[in-house]
Amino acid sequence: xxxxxxxxxxxxxxxxxxxxxxxxxxxxxxxxxxxxxxxxxxxxxxxxxxxx
Numbered sequence: 137x138x139x140x141x142x143x144x145x146x147x148x149x150x151x152x153x154x155x156x157x158x159x160x161x162x163x164x165x166x167x168x169x170x171x172x173x174x175x176x177x178x179x180x181x182x183x184x185x186x187x188x
Contacts, residue, residue: 138151152159160166 138149141149156166
């Protein structure tokens with residue numbers, strides 16, 4: 137997933153060594169991503185990524 141986001145322009149992201157399962161095993165924090173499935177117009181189809 138990180139590589140896909142990087143190809144789509146996200147710059148502050150890195151793949152997790154060992155994958156998500158190792159991250160969870162080591163009790164690092166994770167958050168569930170809530171994704172909307174509503175239809176969007178072509179003008180607003182370009183994703184707006186915000187990093188907090």
